[in-house]
Amino acid sequence: MTTPIDELPLVEAGGLLFIGDPHLGSIKPGRRKDVDFGATVLGAVAQAIAVANARRLVPVFLGDIFDRPHEEDERLKTRLTRILAGCWTTPVTNTGNHDKxxxxxxxCDSLALLAAGGTISVVRTSGPVCVYRIGELRVGLGATPYGQAIPTDVRDAFPEVDTVVWITHHDVALEGAYPGALEPHPIEGCAIVVNGHMHLRKPLVTCGSTVWFNTGNITQTAVDALDHVPTVFELTADCEIVPHVLDLPTGTDAFDLTGLQVAPAKPASPGEPVLRTVVEAAPTSAFVELLKSQDTLEMGRSGDGSLLREAIVARFEADGTLPEVRAAILGLWARASEQIGSAARN
Known part of the structure; x- marks a missing residue:
């Protein structure tokens, strides 16, 4: 069971506003079209804060405020600080894997600087965070950062609350089990778990008396999010979840699909493109160029591309990809990684 905190802060609010991972960074993901990707992400955060201010909601970020633990662009951090400081109350964030x-x-992590400046309250260890009075409802908010164990019983974690909400930043099997993913489970005393980390919105899953909800990011970083609509979600005094869609570019307005969008093999509706996998649509050279464009964003985190490979393998497991397709893609990854490594050494 979770250890209770005797004196949690009590905040009067109109509700909570759950905000999926922003992934703020100065390096643009390879297929994004933005002239200034950092400005796009800041715009998304600013819109979320505007919704919170207008409705007196507490912004609750689900993690991955930054795309890299140490963001070198001081202007981005200053602009983010200014946006967060403009909120009517101090926002809360979970700690994601990209934040540390x-x-x-x-x-040494950029998120720690924001916390030290008082513009955001950062959850560092799993446990109760705060109690909010929303109308006549007393809501206990708890959180578990990435890499820490999600509790199974929080009945004694909060003094005299009507309901408990828990935020997490984990890989959760909300659409069926797959290797490495956490199975959603009942949490005694918790009504809803709101998860970050997974970039796309997922169907609600009910386990006992606990509902698991994955909101999806407010920033689309890869083409698998082509159809994802960045949205923040309000928890009301009636325990309803109300979506607020952000005004951001989506689909082909956000991504350059060169090499992915090809002529259909069979007639389709007028103007309807057919999408194929990278292996089908692009030769090795195009695959290498894609990796080069994301070199410092993805491969630079581990130095050898291992994190990118892990992401590819995780997607295989999630999609049930055929062994021959896995072998083809990983072969391209290996050759591309070798070429990029050789270029860096020369």
């Missing part, structure tokens, strides 16, 4: 270089958030 090591197992725990440290002073």
């Amino acid at each position: 270089a090591n197992d725990m958030l440290e002073d």
